[in-house]
Amino acid sequence: MNTKESSTGGVFSALTPDAILNLAEKELGIYLSNLCRPLNSYINRVYELEDEDGNGIIIKFFRPGRWSKEALLEEHQFLHQLAKDEIPVITPLPLQKGGTLGCYENIFFTLFPKKGGRYVDELNDGQWLELGRLLGRTHVVGAAGSFAHRPTIRPDQSTQAHLRYILESGLLTEELAADYEAVVQRFIREASPLFEDTDMIRIHGDCHSGNLIYRPGESFYLIDLDDIATGPPVQDFWMLLPGTLDSAFVEIDLFLEGYETFRSFDNRSLALMEPLRAMRFVHYTAWCAYQVKEDGHSVVVPDFGSAAYWQQEIADLEDQLERMQEPVNIPGNSW
16 A cells, blocks of 8 residues: 555546547557446546457556555566466456557556456365466466565555554544554564565455455366465465364465465465464555545445544454464364
C-alpha cells in the first residue's frame, strides 16, 4: 500500500462507457460491441467488454497511486514468465503502441481476454494435489528472479507499513490508538525473528479461493496477481486451508505431495501460518482504511472505524499473540 497516497477524488469520473469503448478499440485495433459492464472491484475500476465475434475482454483501470508504473510492469513480466512455463494464468493483451500497460488521463490500465470458470469452495483430494503442483511450479518460476518494486511480506516491513498507514489515516479513535499501536508493535517484535531464516521468493501474495478459477477438463487458473510480493511460499496456500495447522494435516499432506513434485518445501515454515494470519488482520484493516480515505466510505465493513471495531481488532490480535505462544506440531518432510 502506498502510504503517500492522497485522495484521488473524482479521478475515475472520466470513465464513461463511450470513453472506455473508444479507448479499448483504439488500443486493440478492433471493433467492439456496445457492451460495457462494470464488474465488482473495491479499489480499481474493471469493465467487461466484447468484440464483434462475442469474445469477452476485460479492461482494468488502476487507482492512481496504489502501484507505480514499475510495479505494474513487474506484474506483467511475472505473468508472462509464468505463461512461458505453461502455468495457467491470464496474460494481458498487447496494445497497438506496444507493451501491455496503457495510460489514460493519468490512469494506468490493462486489457485481458475474459477467461470463464467457477470458484471451488470445497476441494477434493485430487484438487489439493493439483493445487500443490500448480503452486509448486509457480514458485519454481518465482524463485528464479526477484522483484524490485513490490513489497516484502514480513512483519517488520509490510505490517509496519500497514500500521503506519492506519495511524496516519486519522481513522483510529483517540482513546484506542495507543492500545492498537501497542498490540501491533508487540506482534511485530515477537513475529519478526520467525521470518529470519525463511525462504523469500516471488509469490502470488493473495492466494485464496476467490483468486482461483476452475475450468473442468483444464486446470485451476491463478487470477488477480495485483498483490504479487516477495514472501515465504507458505503465504500462497495457508488461506486456502479449511482451518488451522492442527486441523488441516490431511489437506496440507495432499497439497505438499503435489507441491514437492516440482519444488522442495521447508516444513518449518508452517509455523508461520498464525503470524501470517495476524498480519492479514492488519493488512485488511489498512485496506479498509484505504477505502475510506479514497472514496469517503467503506463498503466492506459497516462499523469500520467505530470504537467497537478497534476493540475487536485489538482483542483478535491479542488472541493471535497467545496462539503464537502455543507449541506447534511441525511434521518432518516425510509425513
